[in-house]
Amino acid sequence: MADLMKYVEEQVSVGNELPDFKPGDNVVVSYRIIDGDKERIQDFRGDVLQISGSGISRTFTVRKISNGVGVERIFPMNSPYISDLQILRRGKVRRARLYYLRERVGKKARIKEKRTLR
Amino acid sequence: MQGLIGKKIGMTSLFTEDGRNLACTVVQTGPCVVTQVKTIETDGYSALQLGFGERKAKNVSNQLKGHLSKSGDVISQKLVEFRDFEIEKSLGDTITVDDVFQAEDIVKVSGFSKGKGFQGVVKRHNFAGVNDATHGQHNRQRSPGSIGAASYPAKVFKGMRMAGQDGNRKVTTKNLKVLRVMPENNLLLIKGTVPGHKGSIVIIEK
Numbered sequence: 001m002a003d004l005m006k007y008v009e010e011q012v013s014v015g016n017e018l019p020d021f022k023p024g025d026n027v028v029v030s031y032r033i034i035d036g037d038k039e040r041i042q043d044f045r046g047d048v049l050q051i052s053g054s055g056i057s058r059t060f061t062v063r064k065i066s067n068g069v070g071v072e073r074i075f076p077m078n079s080p081y082i083s084d085l086q087i088l089r090r091g092k093v094r095r096a097r098l099y100y101l102r103e104r105v106g107k108k109a110r111i112k113e114k115r116t117l118r
Numbered sequence: 119m120q121g122l123i124g125k126k127i128g129m130t131s132l133f134t135e136d137g138r139n140l141a142c143t144v145v146q147t148g149p150c151v152v153t154q155v156k157t158i159e160t161d162g163y164s165a166l167q168l169g170f171g172e173r174k175a176k177n178v179s180n181q182l183k184g185h186l187s188k189s190g191d192v193i194s195q196k197l198v199e200f201r202d203f204e205i206e207k208s209l210g211d212t213i214t215v216d217d218v219f220q221a222e223d224i225v226k227v228s229g230f231s232k233g234k235g236f237q238g239v240v241k242r243h244n245f246a247g248v249n250d251a252t253h254g255q256h257n258r259q260r261s262p263g264s265i266g267a268a269s270y271p272a273k274v275f276k277g278m279r280m281a282g283q284d285g286n287r288k289v290t291t292k293n294l295k296v297l298r299v300m301p302e303n304n305l306l307l308i309k310g311t312v313p314g315h316k317g318s319i320v321i322i323e324k
Contacts, residue, residue, distance in 0.1 A: 001127050001128065001316065001317065004127050004128075004144065004146060004303060004305065005127060005128045005130065005144065007300075007303055007305075008127075008130055008144050008300070008305060008307070009130055011298075011300065012130065012131075012132045012133075012298075012307075014133060034137065055130070056130055056131065057130065057131050076131075076139060078131075078133070079133065079139070080133050080137075081137065
């Protein structure tokens with residue numbers, strides 16, 4: 001049965017090839033928006049709060065502060081509307097779910113950058 | 119009527135062309151063997167009896183073995199009769215998913231719902247309970263309350279909803295849409311949910 005589920009998920013997958021990102025990373029998601037018969041691309045820039053789910057139903061949550069208000073958006077990994085995802089900054093975090101950021105504002109809501117040795 | 123017997127495999131999600139992310143159930147449907155053809159002349163009505171799956175010969179009665187030997191060597195796990203089957207088939211033929219179902223078909227699916235055991239009225243019949251821990255209440259937060267009047271009628275009416283076995287009964291879900299047919303693995307993708315646990319036998323009718 002597990003093999004069959006795997007087969008089905010391969011069949012219905014959109015085949016997005018997203019870079020390998022983690023919670024704490026600052027990313028820009030380019031999302032295609034269809035407005036009547038016009039199509040435009042909207043960027044959503046923020047920190048990845050969590051990656052949840054498994055297989056084809058994996059989703060990730062991005063949080064940003066827009067005009068002083070926290071905005072979170074959940075994207076399915078398998079969405080055909082994600083046209084691009086760029087990692088701007090790798091974050092150094094110690095947990096997989098960064099819910100604590102919701103209670104923090106301003107300087108306290110910053111995430112340390114992960115620096116890798118060249 | 120047309121239909122097949124299947125096995126629930128699991129659930130997943132699927133993006134449609136208009137951009138909606140739909141929850142769907144994967145059902146392994148068929149291949150089914152025709153184990154008996156009933157006709158108006160011999161039986162008074164027309165139907166096909168179909169078999170699905172496989173069982174060990176030692177677990178089957180001799181009567182059933184004799185009945186199934188007419189259609190082949192396979193001992194089916196489940197036999198279901200479909201009245202007035204619209205596809206002409208003879209004894210021993212196999213029917214596959216793509217013979218019966220196409221994408222966009224509207225189907226009804228029946229199976230046995232997940233067993234919940236002996237449950238109280240709040241879970242079983244969606245009673246509200248008392249919803250109050252104080253104001254004179256104690257140890258009765260999920261109780262049913264009154265089940266009738268007093269010396270008239272002096273009895274509890276039949277069919278009064280009470281605690282008891284919940285789930286594990288036959289449930290039919292109607293008007294489900296077939297999203298995709300995958301004949302290479304005998305799979306059917308059905309929009310929405312289907313009764314039963316993973317691995318349970320379901321009957322899909324068109």
